[in-house]
Amino acid sequence: MPNLAKVIKKAAINIGFDLVGITSAEPFEDTAKRLNNRKLSSFIKNDIELLTKPKLHLPSARSIIAVALSYASSQKYNGDCYISIYARGRDYHHVMKNKLEKLMGFIREIVPGVDMLTYSDTGPLLDRMIASRAGLGWIGKNNNLINPVYGSYLFLGEILTNLELEHNQPLNNQCCDCNLCIKNCPSSALMEAYHLKADRCISYLTQKKGIIPEEEREVINNHLWGCDNCQDFCPYNKNVPTDLHEEFTPLLKAELSEILRIDNLAERDLWTNSALYWRGPRILKRNAIINIANNGDRCYLSDLIQKIDDPSPIIRFYTAWAVGKIASKEYIKTLNNRLLEEKDKDVRKELKKAINRIKRRI
Ligand code: B12
Known part of the structure; x- marks a missing residue:
């Protein structure tokens, strides 16, 4: 031809x-x-x-x-x-x-x-x-x-x-x-x-x-x-x-609170069909927690604290760290309650660090 x-x-x-x-x-x-x-x-x-x-x-x-x-x-x-x-x-x-x-x-x-x-x-x-x-x-x-x-x-x-x-x-x-x-x-x-x-x-x-x-x-x-x-x-x-x-x-829609709930979102398909989903939802939640800790805005705390009981130890770890970084003393009780049940040694360590960090700020 x-x-x-x-x-x-x-x-x-x-x-x-x-x-x-x-x-x-x-x-x-x-x-x-x-x-x-x-x-x-x-x-x-x-x-x-x-x-x-x-x-x-x-x-x-x-x-x-x-x-x-x-x-x-x-x-x-x-x-x-x-x-x-x-x-x-x-x-x-x-x-x-x-x-x-x-x-x-x-x-x-x-x-x-x-x-x-x-x-x-x-x-x-x-x-x-x-x-x-x-x-x-x-x-x-x-x-x-x-x-x-x-x-x-x-x-x-x-x-x-x-x-x-x-x-x-x-x-x-x-x-x-x-x-x-x-x-x-x-x-x-x-x-x-x-x-x-x-x-x-x-x-x-x-x-x-x-x-x-x-x-x-x-x-x-x-x-x-x-x-x-x-x-x-x-x-x-x-x-x-x-x-x-x-x-x-x-x-x-890049809303941090929504990303924390990504598994239950009505528009979940939009996320699963995007190129950012290949690592799965956990890494997106992890990144959302990191973003929240970095911006320090306490308006996210009520959504964030729910992740302290997440089935994934990685998510519990980052949540403890982020809460410790931005929360005030009323969150100490929730962190302590979690500590009573927590089996994962890295998460336990992070929970203790978070409690001390908040106490130091008081
Ligand atoms: C691994 C990878 C990554 C890694 C590492 C990237 C890297 N630079 O090494 C990470 C996760 C960081 C990444 C990030 C991004 N990536 Co990426 N990534 C790849 C992937 C899978 C392989 C690339 C690779 O192996 N690089 C190896 C390293 C050693 O190569 P390099 O650093 O580019 O070095 C080369 C040049 O710099 C060149 N070079 C060095 N010195 C000099 C000097 C001169 C004078 C010249 C001319 C050349 C030259 O020679 C080197 C060897 O080739 C390719 C897909 C593929 N199979 O090609 C996509 C790919 C490169 N990524 C892509 C995209 C879109 C991105 C991001 C823009 C995504 C984002 N917005 O977050 C960023 C851009 C970051 C950046 N500035 O490079 C596109 C790039 C499209 C484009 N227009 O260039 C690709 C081609 C995917 C695709 N098929 O479309 N990526």
Whole structure:
């Protein structure tokens, strides 16, 4: 077929992707070199070969079709905690998968028997490096893929294929000297240009399980899930087209008291269908408790104190800590009553600490 790449790109745009580009399936050698010089986050498989060699995933691969969907939103947030823009609408994994499958269906129709493999946030391959080599944008100082028209509020995905397709050229890096992303990173995770200390990023901290140190709880501030500062301040995200896909229309109401009751909410489906639910409800409740402790507003106490009897020791632990941080002496009795029944040794320790903390404030 004459210029199959053109036909595929046209189909991708018709399916609803905002950007499409094609690159080879050759290894990402520069990336491998960079990664070899870095301590990697626990999120990624510590196997640089797998991250940087597409042919280890699809041995017959010759090209990679990279796509992007914009989720830039015009809606200002109203709520009492922060939910990152990417997680406010429907889970992008499903939206992406659906569109990628449609595109593969189209390709299969014109080239029966073609080999294809698709990922979007789901595989060890680095979506951003693929998108960048396929000409969708450049890797910004904030680590995100930035496109000159759409900015960086973009979800990325790709299809590896054995088809030999005409490749795109990468764009030049157009980051300027503003360094606004670095200056406005609330946890200083973006230590310098292109270097994110991933385990310090608020996006990571709001997903991190278990008991996290107090200092990290403070860094989380009012973030219920994720963080957008390094993108929000970026000049390339000003005046970009917004609200392009109704699937990403913000649906969640970010009310801390409601999140504490997430298991019983009438609109629970909105939460379970969002990208922030993959860790389950407990981590959202945990983050809501941390947000309450950080803002110190006692209006949440009547909802918060109910969590002291939660079936999860993790939730009881954080509740004890938060109550100790913000409550006044009338809560000591409830904490003492809980202590009489509490079997978990970490929760017991936290309850005692909370009681002493309140007493010290009296
Ligand atoms: C693990 C992960 C995270 C981790 C760690 C991120 C990280 N930077 O390491 C955490 C939880 C922190 C995270 C946060 C976010 N993530 Co995330 N995440 C991923 C995931 C699953 C893997 C990324 C990865 O492995 N990184 C490995 C590290 C080592 O790579 P790196 O730090 O980016 O380093 C590279 C570059 O910096 C580059 N580089 C280094 N120096 C230099 C110098 C120059 C000059 C150049 C050009 C390049 C360069 O080389 C390195 C190697 O590739 C990908 C999906 C995927 N499979 O690709 C999504 C993905 C990267 N995340 C995404 C999103 C949306 C986010 C958040 C915006 C979500 C939010 N709002 O909270 C934040 C952004 C944080 C940030 N500034 O990077 C999108 C990014 C879309 C885009 N436009 O770029 C992806 C691609 C998911 C998707 N398919 O859409 N994420």
